[in-house]
Amino acid sequence: MYFHIFINSLKVLFKNKMLIFWTFIFPIVLGTLFNMAFSNIEKEEMFNIIDIGIVNDDNYKNNQAYNMAFSYLGNVDDDNRIFNISYGSKDKLQDMLEKEDISGYLYLDTTAHIIIKSNGINESVFKYVVEEINTISNGIQELEFRSIEEISKYAISLMNSEVKVNDTTKKNMSYTMIEFYTLIAMTCLYGATLSMYSLNQILPNMSNKGKRVAVSPVSKFKMILASLGASFITQLIGVLLLFIYTIFILNVDYGSNIFLVILLAIVGSFSGLALGVFVSSILKKNENTKLGFIIGITMVYSFFAGMMGITMKYIIDKNMPIINKINPVNMITDGLYALYYYDTLDRYIFNIISLLIFSFILIFISFIFLRRQKYDSI
Amino acid sequence: MTVFKAFLKILNKNKGTIIFYTLLLIGISYINFNSLESSRSFEQVKPKVHIRDNDNSTLSKDFVNYITDNSEIIEIKNYDEALDDAVFYRDISYYINIPENYFDDLLNNKDVSLEIKKVNDYNATFAERFVNRYIRLVDFYKNNNINQEEMIKLVRDNLNNTVDIQMTTNLDTTGLLKLSSYFDFSNYTIIASLVFMISMILNSFNDLNIHKRITISSMNYKKHNRYLLLSNLLLSLGLFIIYVLGAFLVVGDIVFTYHGLVCVINMGIFIVCSTTMAILIGYLITNRNAIGGLINVIALGTSFLCGSFVPQQYLPSSVLAMGHVFPSFYYIESNDLVSKIESFNLDSLRPIIINNIIVIAFTIVFIILTNIVIKKKRKIG
Numbered sequence: 001m002y003f004h005i006f007i008n009s010l011k012v013l014f015k016n017k018m019l020i021f022w023t024f025i026f027p028i029v030l031g032t033l034f035n036m037a038f039s040n041i042e043k044e045e046m047f048n049i050i051d052i053g054i055v056n057d058d059n060y061k062n063n064q065a066y067n068m069a070f071s072y073l074g075n076v077d078d079d080n081r082i083f084n085i086s087y088g089s090k091d092k093l094q095d096m097l098e099k100e101d102i103s104g105y106l107y108l109d110t111t112a113h114i115i116i117k118s119n120g121i122n123e124s125v126f127k128y129v130v131e132e133i134n135t136i137s138n139g140i141q142e143l144e145f146r147s148i149e150e151i152s153k154y155a156i157s158l159m160n161s162e163v164k165v166n167d168t169t170k171k172n173m174s175y176t177m178i179e180f181y182t183l184i185a186m187t188c189l190y191g192a193t194l195s196m197y198s199l200n201q202i203l204p205n206m207s208n209k210g211k212r213v214a215v216s217p218v219s220k221f222k223m224i225l226a227s228l229g230a231s232f233i234t235q236l237i238g239v240l241l242l243f244i245y246t247i248f249i250l251n252v253d254y255g256s257n258i259f260l261v262i263l264l265a266i267v268g269s270f271s272g273l274a275l276g277v278f279v280s281s282i283l284k285k286n287e288n289t290k291l292g293f294i295i296g297i298t299m300v301y302s303f304f305a306g307m308m309g310i311t312m313k314y315i316i317d318k319n320m321p322i323i324n325k326i327n328p329v330n331m332i333t334d335g336l337y338a339l340y341y342y343d344t345l346d347r348y349i350f351n352i353i354s355l356l357i358f359s360f361i362l363i364f365i366s367f368i369f370l371r372r373q374k375y376d377s378i
Numbered sequence: 379m380t381v382f383k384a385f386l387k388i389l390n391k392n393k394g395t396i397i398f399y400t401l402l403l404i405g406i407s408y409i410n411f412n413s414l415e416s417s418r419s420f421e422q423v424k425p426k427v428h429i430r431d432n433d434n435s436t437l438s439k440d441f442v443n444y445i446t447d448n449s450e451i452i453e454i455k456n457y458d459e460a461l462d463d464a465v466f467y468r469d470i471s472y473y474i475n476i477p478e479n480y481f482d483d484l485l486n487n488k489d490v491s492l493e494i495k496k497v498n499d500y501n502a503t504f505a506e507r508f509v510n511r512y513i514r515l516v517d518f519y520k521n522n523n524i525n526q527e528e529m530i531k532l533v534r535d536n537l538n539n540t541v542d543i544q545m546t547t548n549l550d551t552t553g554l555l556k557l558s559s560y561f562d563f564s565n566y567t568i569i570a571s572l573v574f575m576i577s578m579i580l581n582s583f584n585d586l587n588i589h590k591r592i593t594i595s596s597m598n599y600k601k602h603n604r605y606l607l608l609s610n611l612l613l614s615l616g617l618f619i620i621y622v623l624g625a626f627l628v629v630g631d632i633v634f635t636y637h638g639l640v641c642v643i644n645m646g647i648f649i650v651c652s653t654t655m656a657i658l659i660g661y662l663i664t665n666r667n668a669i670g671g672l673i674n675v676i677a678l679g680t681s682f683l684c685g686s687f688v689p690q691q692y693l694p695s696s697v698l699a700m701g702h703v704f705p706s707f708y709y710i711e712s713n714d715l716v717s718k719i720e721s722f723n724l725d726s727l728r729p730i731i732i733n734n735i736i737v738i739a740f741t742i743v744f745i746i747l748t749n750i751v752i753k754k755k756r757k758i759g
Binding site for chain 2: 018021022026029030033034036037038039040041042044045046047094097098111112113114115116117118119120121123124125127128129130131132134135138139161163164165166167168169170173175288291292295308309310311312313314315317318337341342347
C-alpha cells in the first residue's frame with residue numbers, strides 16, 4: 001500500500017505544472033541569468049592597463065625622471081605594465097579625453113599637471129603614480145647624486161625593488177559563487193511547495209480528496225509518510241538537475257568535497273520539506289495562498305542570504321548575525337561557502353546542525369497540530 | 379464607477395506587492411548609495427584596508443598613519459573567520475599585518491616580510507602601491523645611511539608631495555551615478571509590481587464567469603474597457619509619483635535638475651510601455667499562477683540582461699545583444715546616457731530621444747497585440 005500511495009503521489013506531483021515550474025524550471029532560468037550577468041564582473045574588477053596621455057613637448061623630453069619612469073611603466077613589451085601611453089599635443093590629448101579614449105593626460109611646466117574628465121579609480125592611480133615619480137625625483141635630489149648610472153639605479157630601486165610579503169589569501173576567491181549557492185538553497189526551500197501540496201491532498205479540511213482519504217481504511221501515518229517521501233524524492237531530483245546544470249553548463253565551483261555538498265543539499269531539502277509541512281498544517285488557507293506564502297518567505301530568506309546582492313549576506317552576518325543564524329537559505333548558502341572557501345569543517349557542521357534543528361522544530365510543531373485530528377462533520 | 383470600485387477592491391487586496399517592491403527599491407538604493415559622497419572636484423579613491431600593527435615602533439606607527447590617510451580603514455569584528463570573510467566579500471580589499479620588530483629587522487637587513495591578504499581587484503593593486511612606496515622609501519634611505527628620526531621626516535616630506543589635478547567637467551559624477559542607478563533598478567520593481575498587479579487585476583475581470591456577466595450587463599463593453607484602461611493608467615500614474623518621490627528621498631534634489639527631469643521623463647514613458655505590456659499579459663494568459671511565474675521571469679530576465687542589476691558596462695556583449703529585444707534595455711541605456719550629459723542640446727539628447735522612440739514603438743506594438751488578442755477572445759466567446 002505504501003508503495004502504491006508513493007507512486008501515485010509522484011505522478012500527481014509531476015503532473016502539477018506550477019510546482020514543476022517553481023522547483024525545476026525557475027531555478028535553472030535564474031541560474032542562466034546569473035551566469036549571463038555575472039560572467040564578466042570579476043574580470044572587470046581586475047586591474048587592467050590604464051589608457052593615459054602625455055604631452056611630449058620639450059618640458060617632458062628634458063625631464064629625465066619622468067621620461068625614465070614612464071618608459072618603464074608603459075613599456076609595451078612588459079605584460080605587467082600599468083599604462084598604455086598616447087603621446088601628442090595638448091589639443092590632441094584633450095580631444096581623446098573628451099572621447100574617453102584616455103582616463104587623463106599629463107603635462108609638465110615647472111611642475112606636473114594632470115587633466116582628467118571625472119573621478120574614478122583609473123584617475124586616482126594615475127595621480128598617485130605621478131606623485132610616486134615625484135617621490136623618486138625628490139629622493140634623488142635630496143641625496144645629490146651626480147652620475148646618470150646612480151640616478152638610474154636608485155630610481156629603479158624606488159620604483160621596482162621587491163617588498164617582501166607573505167600572501168595568506170585563500171585560494172577560492174570567486175564571490176559570485178555565492179549567487180549560485182543561494183540558488184541551490186532557494187531550490188531546496190522551494191521543495192516546501194511540493195510537501196505542502198502533497199499534505200494538502202490528504203488533509204480533510206483542505207480538499208475534497210482529503211475528505212475521501214480521511215474516511216479510507218488506510219493508516220494516516222503511512223499515507224503522510226508516502227506522500228512526503230514522494231515530494232522529497234521529487235525535490236531531490238530538482239536539486240540534482242540544478243547541480244548537474246550548474247556544474248557542467250555554468251561551471252560553478254562547489255569546492256573539492258562533493259559528498260559533503262550532496263549531504264548539505266539533502267539536509268537542506270529536508271528543511272524545505274519541513275517548511276512545507278509546517279505551512280500546510282498551520283496555515284488554514286487555500287492552496288494558492290500557501291504557495292504564495294512559501295515563495296514569498298523563501299524570497300525574503302534568499303534576499304538576506306545574498307541572492308539579490310552578495311554583500312547583503314555579509315552585511316547581515318556582520319551586523320545582525322541572528323537574522324541569518326535562523327535563516328535556512330543562509331544556512332545552506334553558508335555551508336556551501338564554508339566548503340568552497342575554508343579548509344576546516346567547523347562552520348559546515350554548524351550549518352548542518354542548525355538546519356536539522358530548524359527542520360525538527362517545524363516538524364514537531366506541525367505534529368502537534370496534525371495529531372489526532374478528528375471531524376464529526378466537515 | 380462600478381468598474382473603478384471593483385478595480386480598487388482588487389488593488390486593495392494586493393497592495394502588499396506594491397508596498398513591498400517600493401520599499402525594496404528605496405531600501406536597496408539607500409544601502410547602495412549611503413557610502414557615496416557627492417563631489418564636483420577630484421576625490422582620490424580610497425581602497426578599503428584593514429591594518430594590524432604588532433611592531434608598535436615609531437616607523438610602524440608612521441606607516442599606519444600613512445596608510446590610514448590614504449585608505450578607508452575598515453574595522454573587523456573579533457571572531458576567527460571575520461578577516462577571511464571580509465576579504466572574500468570585498469569588505470576590505472587589502473589586509474596588512476606588520477609583524478613584531480618588522481621595521482627594526484628591515485633596517486638591520488634581516489629577511490622580513492609583511493603578512494597580507496588581498497582581493498584581485500583595482501583597489502587592492504592601488505593599496506599595494508601605497509605599501510610598496512613607503513617600504514621602498516624606507517629601504518632607499520636606509521641604503522643611504524640616513525638615521526631613523528631623520529628617515530621618518532624625509533619619508534613623510536617625500537610622501538606629502540601632491541600633484542596638481544584638474545577636472546574638465548564640473549558634473550557631480552557621483553550624484554549622477556546614484557540618479558541613474560536608482561532609475562535603472564526601478565526597471566525590476568516596475569515590472570515585478572506594476573505589471574504583476576495590472577495583469578492580475580485584468581485576469582480577475584477576465585475570469586470566464588465574471589466575463590460572461592459583464593458581457594450581458596447593461597454597460598457598453600467599450601465603456602467598460604475605457605474605465606478599466608483609465609483605472610490602470612491611474613494606478614501607473616500613482617506608482618510613477620511614488621517612485622519620483624522615492625528618488626528624491628534616496629538621491630536628493632538632483633532629481634529636480636535637468637538630468638533628473640530627463641530620467642523622470644524616461645521613467646514616465648517606460649511606465650506607460652509597462653502598463654501596455656501588463657494589459658497584454660492580463661488578456662493573453664488566463665492562469666493566475668502562470669502570470670506570477672511569467673512576470674517573475676520577465677522582471678528578473680530583463681533586469682539581468684538589460685543592466686538593471688549589473689551595470690551595462692560590465693555585461694558581456696552577447697548579453698547586451700540579447701537585451702536589445704526588450705524595452706527595458708533602451709530605458710536603462712537612456713538613464714546611463716543622462717549621467718554623461720554635460721550640456722543639454724539636441725545633439726546630446728539625440729540618443730536618448732531615439733531610445734524613447736523605440737520604447738514608444740514597443741508600446742504601440744503591445745497595444746496592437748492586445749487589440750488582436752481581445753478581438754480573438756470575443757470571437758471565441
